[in-house]
Amino acid sequence: MEETMTQPRQVAGFGRDLKSEEMVISMGPQHPSTHGVLRLELVVDGEVVVDVIPHIGYLHRCFEKHCEHMTNYQQVIPYADRMDYVAAMSNEFGYVVACEKLLKIKVPERVEYIRVIMAEFSRIVSHLIAIGTYGMDIGAFTPFLYCMRDRERVLDIFEQTCGARLLYNYMWIGGLSHDVPAGFTEKVKDFCRYFRSKIKELNDLLSYNKIFIKRTANVGVLPAAVALNYAVSGPVLRGSGVKWDLRKNDPYSVYDRFDFEIPVGQGLKGTVGDCWDRYMVRIHEMEQSVNIIEQAVDGLPAGDIASAIPKRIRPDAGDVYVRTETPKGELGYYIVSDGTATPFRVKVKSPCFVNLSALPAMSRGAMIADIVAILGSIDIVLGEVDR
């Protein structure tokens, strides 16, 4: 481990002369706030955490090995859904973009626009869950249900479009499974109007609550340099004040056509890169996603969504690496083709896995209650950490 870790915080009453044996305590795999089956081995000195060792692998489903044994490329899509299951659209998005690059297919404009709308909706859904469960980790139960209520509206839109609410299999290589339903534009615009006021409600209830700020500001500080060393991405990286978003820095699909901001942590309530900053980046990203969705719906071109779907997928031998900005961070697919109908290798670069590896650096010297706050602010989904 490097020496650039955050220094342990001095806590009154835990002076040197009081020090006695340290205790190892197991947090998880069954624990209300490890967000799934994660096990954290905490080395604690009273309430102060000396070290955190994450143990992962409880949800390992051999995603990468399974991909090599599919009969064709399309069969990977529903499986990709099951990685980050709260933002399944974003996972599909990365995979189909990678396959299209491998096959050198140009997809119709309409497909690209609908994909962007869906990916941004899934960003909103994912952030709503992240924010809601984060409130619960801190002890506020009510915001979680408010978030679920708003999430439900987005899921309704997904359901009307493709029939599924959680795992969609919606984006296909070269196209989409269904076109958007009649009245889609109005429904989306309705939601955008509705949702802006709900973000304000969330801010009033949780973001600027004094106790919430006390619990999250100056907690789990991840300085920009350390964040870059750990190669974290997504809101965790932006929370540390690094303006890096693949939608702007390495645009894929049609993201270069939309006007939106990249929110970064500014340390308004504490230090840059603390839990509150990471939380607030997610709130602002939801606002930006609403902007993108509105622009995309306004500019939605006409066309056929199935015209570019290939009958037979057998890419030439070669490899491709595509990275996309999912709600959790930078999701990369490295696909190797040997010229057959089955991928030779699908390697996934998972943002949650990388972000989780920065947890020990953020947590040393914090208190047990802070570990919960820090883990929640990283926003991991174990389905993607373990794959």
Add this chain to the structure above:
Amino acid sequence: MKEFLIDLLHNEALVYTLMAFVPLVWVVPFALFAVWWERKISAHMQDRLGPMRTGGYHGWAQTVADILKLIQKEDIIPSAADRKLFILAPYLVFAGSYAAYAAIPFSAAYVGSGINIGLFYVISISSIVVVGLLMAGWASNNKWSMFGALRSAAQIVSYEIPVALAILAVVMVAGTFDLQEINRLQTGWFWNWFLFQKFPFLFVGSIIYFVASLAEVNRTPFDIPEAESELVAGYHTEYGGMRFALLFLSEYANMFAVSAIATTLFLGGWNSPFGEFLSGPFWGLFWFLGKGMMFIFVQMWLRWTLPRLRVDQLMYVGWKVLIPFAFAVVIGVGFWVMAVR
């Protein structure tokens, strides 16, 4: 009421035994109702409906059904637990919170035991609860339970000081520890309540009392000993079935006990807020329970709105905010009482 029963039965021992059960008539239905009420309140705050089916009307029988289920459950004692302490702890916790009811004046006509140091008795007997919690946490032989127990001991001990100081301020004004006497001093319109006496000292004192009592009964934002997202369930992690129900019951009994004290000390107890309007022993009961339930509602309201503080922040609030203010109140009231005399 005691005299009436002695006349009726001519046996003092029997009467005292009977009297001991009277609060149970209130505590058990109250706990059942409060659990249901809390679920409904939280549900309506959160865009949900809460229990709707059991019993027909808005799921009123849900908690009764829950208790019946808990009674039927297998009684599990972890093999590594300290058996005796593990079994004893819930009873001690319940005994501590139940015994406080002996001195609570429900109405002008009914108080379990009209001792002249009632207030003193209530704050001392309710401290037994912490021994039970420590026992429960220690006996479970579970690190999370132990954390919960230690946190709760530290918290309750710290927060008893502001509670005691706020109570002391009232005692200085009232000049008595007798809870019935304190009630009688507040008879008349609501501006006679101690809440508005020696303004603003007792008003501040009432806020200190309320905040500190939230910590004493482990309610949000001070529910650190049983912080669900950190300690799983704190000291009652390993408890199941009826033992868990008993711990749960005493938690709600405690909630009402501190609300009852707050009502008695600051809101005039069983006095009607409007002079002679609707006063009398029966209406006294109505006003007392109504005011108590209002405090319970505020406790629930806070619970479903606020996040939770961290351990060190809790200690900060206790020692560096509440205690200095409580001292200021005591000193201010002291000078005022001296000057007027």
